[in-house]
Structure formats: structure tokens, C-alpha cells
Amino acid sequence: MHHTLQRLxxxxxxxxxxxxxRLAALGEDSPIVPLxxxxxxxTYIVDRIFAAHLRRQPHAYDSANASEMPALAQLDADMRASDREYVDYVATLDRAQLEERIDFTFTDGKPGSMAREEMLMHVITHGVGHRGQVSAIMLFDSVPPAKDGFTTWLHEAEAPARRRAA
Structure with a gap:
């Protein structure tokens, strides 16, 4: 599973x-971009909240939603940095760390308890869902969404193993 998490x-x-x-190419004036x-x-805030939980550290968020929306360029930079951090973090974990259960508090004040592996899977599936929402918004406005499927990534990232030209 560890190798799979790294790939995910x-x-x-x-x-x-x-x-x-794809959103940057649409431009700030696109009605799709604010949505x-x-x-x-x-998604970014939830990623950061769980990054703190995974490390048993506090975070500064009292909600999973921002009170003020960032500009696309800032969100882009923040998300890319967060994604790099997760890639690096997951690579350091062993089986025992993945299975370790961590107690934490949700932003609504309710207690939570999850294994690290469960938290990481939540971060993955949560992001997939919201990227899907954005893709649906794009389709409703007749804008082709990004090609962001797992199979597309596999065939680009592992082209020789997938019998594809690099």
C-alpha cells in the first residue's frame, strides 16, 4: 500500500x-474561475489541516472554508507547495507509521481518530471530489476540463512501462 500511496x-x-x-489559461475574467x-x-485548507494532524501539530484554521478567497495565482502557488510537501512526507513513512492512529479535533470541535493511512486516503479522495466539481462547472460552461484522470497520469508518468512513447 505504501508504494500505492506514493503514486497517488x-x-x-x-x-x-x-x-x-487550465484555470489560469481561462483567465481571471472567466465566470468559472471564482467558483x-x-x-x-x-481542498487546500483541508489538506493543510490534515497535514497538521498527521504531524500531531496545531493548525490555525477554525473552518475548512476561507473567509476571503485568494487570487488564483496565490492558490496555485500554495497548492503546488502543499502537494510537494505531501509527496515528500509520504515517502518517509513506514508501515508502522501508516497504521498509527492519531487523535485530533475537527474544526467543528468534534473529536476524531484516524490512522495516518486513513487520513492520507481522505486527502486523496477529498481532492478528487472537488476537482470533479470544478470539471463539472467547466462542462456546464462548455469549457473542456483538464485531462486529470489517474490513467492519463499513469500513461504519462510511466510511458515506457505502459507501452507509450515517452
Whole structure:
């Protein structure tokens, strides 16, 4: 599973970059961009909250939603840095650390308890869901979404092993 988690976090970083690049190409005047920023800002905040939980550190968030939306360029830089941090972090974990259960508090004040591996899977699946929301918004506005599927990433990242030209 550890190897799979590493691959999933590389995929997450790639998929986020693909979507962020696509949004930047649309331009700030696109009606899609503010909606995408709202969804992706939420994803970023949840990523940061769980990064703190994983390290048993406090975080500064009292909500999983930003009170003020960042500019796309700032969100882009923040998400890319967070994704790099997760890729590096996951590479350091061993089986015992993945299975370790961590107690924490959700932003609504309720207690939580999850294994590190469960938290990491939440970060992956949560991001997939919100990228899907942004893709749906793009489709409703007749804008082709980013090609951010796991199979696309696999065939780009591992082209020789997938019988594809590099």
C-alpha cells in the first residue's frame, strides 16, 4: 500500500497542476474561475489541516472554508507547495507509521481518530471530489476540463512501462 500511496500523491500533485494550469489559461475574467477558487481553496485548507494532524501539530484554521478567497495565482502557488510537501512526507513513512492512529479535533470541535493511512486516503479522495466539481462547472460552461484522470497520469508518468512513447 505504501508504494500505492506514493503514486497517488504524485498523481494528486499532477492532477492539481493540470487543473490549475487550465484555470489560469481561462483567465481571471472567466465566470468559472471564482467558483473553482472556492472549491480548490477548501481542498487546500483541508489538506493543510490534515497535514497538521498527521504531524500531531496545531493548525490555525477554525473552518475548512476561507473567509476571503485568494487570487488564483496565490492558490496555485500554495497548492503546488502543499502537494510537494505531501509527496515528500509520504515517502518517509513506514508501515508502522501508516497504521498509527492519531487523535485530533475537527474544526467543528468534534473529536476524531484516524490512522495516518486513513487520513492520507481522505486527502486523496477529498481532492478528487472537488476537482470533479470544478470539471463539472467547466462542462456546464462548455469549457473542456483538464485531462486529470489517474490513467492519463499513469500513461504519462510511466510511458515506457505502459507501452507509450515517452
Amino acid at each position: 500523491f504524485h498523481y494528486k500533485a499532477w492532477a492539481n497542476a493540470e487543473l490549475l494550469d 473553482a477558487i472556492r472549491a480548490l481553496s477548501h
